[in-house]
Amino acid sequence: MAGSTLQLLQGTLDVLVLKALIFGPQHGYAVARWIRDTTDGALEIEEGALYTALHRMEKRRWLASQWGVSENNRRAKFYALTEEGRQQLAVGERSWTLYAEAVFKVLRTTEANA
Amino acid sequence: MTRDRFAGVRRVLRVRDVEGDIDEEIAFHLEQTVEELIAAGVPPGRAREEADRRFGNRIHYRKELTRLDRSAATRRRWEGWWQDARLAARRMVRSPGLTAAIVLTFALGIGANATMFGIIDRLLLRAPEHIVEPGSVKRLVSQYMDPVSGAPDIDVVMTYPDFIDLAGMGSFSAVAGYSGMRLTVGDGEGARQMAARVVTGGFFGLLGATPAHGRFFGPEEDRVDGEPVAVISRGLWRDQYGDDPAVIGRTLDFGSGPFTIVGVAPQDFTGVDLDRVDVWLPMHVALSRILPPGTWELRTRAGTSTGSTWWAASRRGCAPRPWRRRPRRSSATAVRTRDRTIRHARHRYWPRR
Numbered sequence: 001m002a003g004s005t006l007q008l009l010q011g012t013l014d015v016l017v018l019k020a021l022i023f024g025p026q027h028g029y030a031v032a033r034w035i036r037d038t039t040d041g042a043l044e045i046e047e048g049a050l051y052t053a054l055h056r057m058e059k060r061r062w063l064a065s066q067w068g069v070s071e072n073n074r075r076a077k078f079y080a081l082t083e084e085g086r087q088q089l090a091v092g093e094r095s096w097t098l099y100a101e102a103v104f105k106v107l108r109t110t111e112a113n114a
Numbered sequence: 115m116t117r118d119r120f121a122g123v124r125r126v127l128r129v130r131d132v133e134g135d136i137d138e139e140i141a142f143h144l145e146q147t148v149e150e151l152i153a154a155g156v157p158p159g160r161a162r163e164e165a166d167r168r169f170g171n172r173i174h175y176r177k178e179l180t181r182l183d184r185s186a187a188t189r190r191r192w193e194g195w196w197q198d199a200r201l202a203a204r205r206m207v208r209s210p211g212l213t214a215a216i217v218l219t220f221a222l223g224i225g226a227n228a229t230m231f232g233i234i235d236r237l238l239l240r241a242p243e244h245i246v247e248p249g250s251v252k253r254l255v256s257q258y259m260d261p262v263s264g265a266p267d268i269d270v271v272m273t274y275p276d277f278i279d280l281a282g283m284g285s286f287s288a289v290a291g292y293s294g295m296r297l298t299v300g301d302g303e304g305a306r307q308m309a310a311r312v313v314t315g316g317f318f319g320l321l322g323a324t325p326a327h328g329r330f331f332g333p334e335e336d337r338v339d340g341e342p343v344a345v346i347s348r349g350l351w352r353d354q355y356g357d358d359p360a361v362i363g364r365t366l367d368f369g370s371g372p373f374t375i376v377g378v379a380p381q382d383f384t385g386v387d388l389d390r391v392d393v394w395l396p397m398h399v400a401l402s403r404i405l406p407p408g409t410w411e412l413r414t415r416a417g418t419s420t421g422s423t424w425w426a427a428s429r430r431g432c433a434p435r436p437w438r439r440r441p442r443r444s445s446a447t448a449v450r451t452r453d454r455t456i457r458h459a460r461h462r463y464w465p466r467r
Contacts, residue, residue, distance in 0.1 A: 028139060029146040047143065047168050048175030055179050059186035067135075070142070077139045 013045065013053045015092035018062065018085055025080035027070060028054055054079055062088050132183045136176060144169060237388065244383045246322030251386065254280060254289070254414040272412050280414065281314075290317040291397065291414045292385065297404065299366050299393075308350075308366075308392040311385055312400040318345075320415060321385070327351070328362045328377030336396040342403060344373040345394040348381045366393065368404045386415055 020031045031054070032047050057063045062085035070076040081089070144165045151161035166172070206213040241248030255268040256276065272280075272291070281289040292313040299308050315336030323330070331343050344366055355361040365372030373395060384391050395404075 027142070029143045032143070033150075046170035047147075048170035048172065048178075051139070051143070052175060052178050052182070055182040055186075059182055059189070070146075074142060074145075075138065076142050077135070 011092070012096065013049065014057060015089065015096055016043075016045075017050065017053050017057065018081065018089040018092065021063070021079060021081045021085070022089065025066075025068075025078040027068075027076040027078050029070075029076070031079070057085065057088075060084075132187060133180055136179045136183065140169070140172065140176065242384055242386055242388060244321065244323040244380050245386070251320060251415055253386075270413060272414050274412055277314075277412055277414055281316075288316045288320040289414060290314050290320045291412050292317055293397070293412050294387070294389075294391075295405075297368050297393075299368060301367070301369070309390055311391050311394045312397040312405070313385070313394055314397045317385070317394070317415075323380060323383055325377040326380045327359065328375070330377050330379075330394075331396050336398045338398045338402045340396060340399045342371060342373040342399050343376045343396060345377045345379055346375055347379050347390075347392050348383065349390070350392045351378045370404050373399075 016035050017031055020026065020034045026034070028047075028051050032045075032050050035043065035045065035050075054063065054065075058065050058079065061082055063079045064082050065077055065079050067075060068078045147165035147168060148158070148161045151164055152158055156164065169175070245251055253270065254272070255270050256272060257266060257268050259265070260267045274291075277289070277291045280286075281291075290313060292311050294309070294311050296307050297310040298305055300306065315331065315333030318330035319332060325345070326348050328345075330345055335341060335343060346361070346366075351357060351361055355364070361375055361378065364375050366375065367373075379391075379394070385394075
């Protein structure tokens with residue numbers, strides 16, 4: 001079961017990262033911070049894994065990267081969604097919502113309904 | 115993202131450093147985290163620990179990121195080449211005129227170089243055709259002191275007595291002399307000029323060539339009172355006689371009696387020089403019958419005797435008196451046939467100082 005859990009986590013992380021970039025290009029630190037802030041720190045994600053996801057998706061051409069300057073004037077690598085990345089986000093969002101709803105339905109079921 | 119015009123160039127040069135980029139990216143992330151924690155009131159030492167903890171095993175992730183980026187770079191490179199190739203093909207199809215011009219330019223360039231190499235090879239590098247052992251056939255030249263400047267010089271042309279001396283000395287396995295000239299054959303409307311070589315009897319034996327048809331003549335026929343015989347070139351046999359085997363026995367008239375054709379030289383045989391030859395005649399017979407009085411150039415070739423080096427042969431060549439007595443001549447030197455050709459070309463194109 002460990003394998004499938006990892007698979008799920010990896011897929012989830014991809015969706016989160018893609019979503020973080022929908023508002024415009026960001027460097028990795030801003031992505032990590034946005035996820036943490038948005039989830040109120042509920043998800044314990046190793047930031048190294050987050051960078052792995054960024055680079056993997058860049059290799060797949062879901063993301064494009066470019067070196068730029070951060071808010072505090074430092075050189076940073078910025079990631080932006082490509083058209084393919086946008087499509088992947090839509091697909092990921094839909095399947096994750098279906099998945100979550102299905103799990104939810106099961107968990108919300110009371111004995112009376114069964 | 116704007117289209118990078120120099121992406122192709124950069125792709126070829128591969129200036130980007132994958133690991134350097136990853137280190138810089140991680141360092142930026144950790145510093146930002148530490149700054150954020152310090153701003154939130156965490157002491158610097160603790161902030162650094164916390165940043166490291168949040169990132170996870172840095173060595174592991176660094177390795178993982180490097181692997182990802184390298185494989186991505188490899189993939190991009192191949193895709194880049196493929197795109198370049200497709201773009202090039204599309205452009206070529208779109209402008210066939212330009213493509214044709216470029217192809218033609220290449221073709222001409224390659225063709226011109228190949229032709230030039232062929233000429234150089236023929237002129238300078240390769241020995242003339244049909245010489246069985248080109249390495250052992252050499253030119254004999256006479257060395258002398260220039261009477262005016264006193265500088266040593268060589269002469270490729272010999273006097274007939276010089277030649278007779280050399281041939282009689284026994285230093286070489288064979289010595290042959292030859293001279294080129296243009297002779298008129300026939301008379302009236304049928305008269306034509308031929309490139310002729312008068313050669314001493316040992317000439318064909320020295321080179322070791324095999325006739326294409328009939329036979330060559332030998333030393334026993336090259337006498338003042340010898341029979342007038344002639345060997346014609348393969349080209350002449352084809353052009354004038356239509357490859358007719360009955361050409362043997364036909365005659366060539368150089369104005370003072372007929373010379374009987376006894377053989378045909380092999381294809382492209384030109385003796386030791388490279389210019390075209392139509393007919394070879396025995397020197398002594400030609401001397402007594404058709405050559406006008408006066409002087410003509412006599413060039414000499416020699417073959418090594420077995421077990422004797424060229425140096426020894428030519429040294430021995432110096433010894434006999436008859437030709438050392440002649441004031442201009444001091445010694446004879448053997449020069450390889452190929453060297454001769456090179457020097458010949460040099461003399462033609464780079465005049466002597």
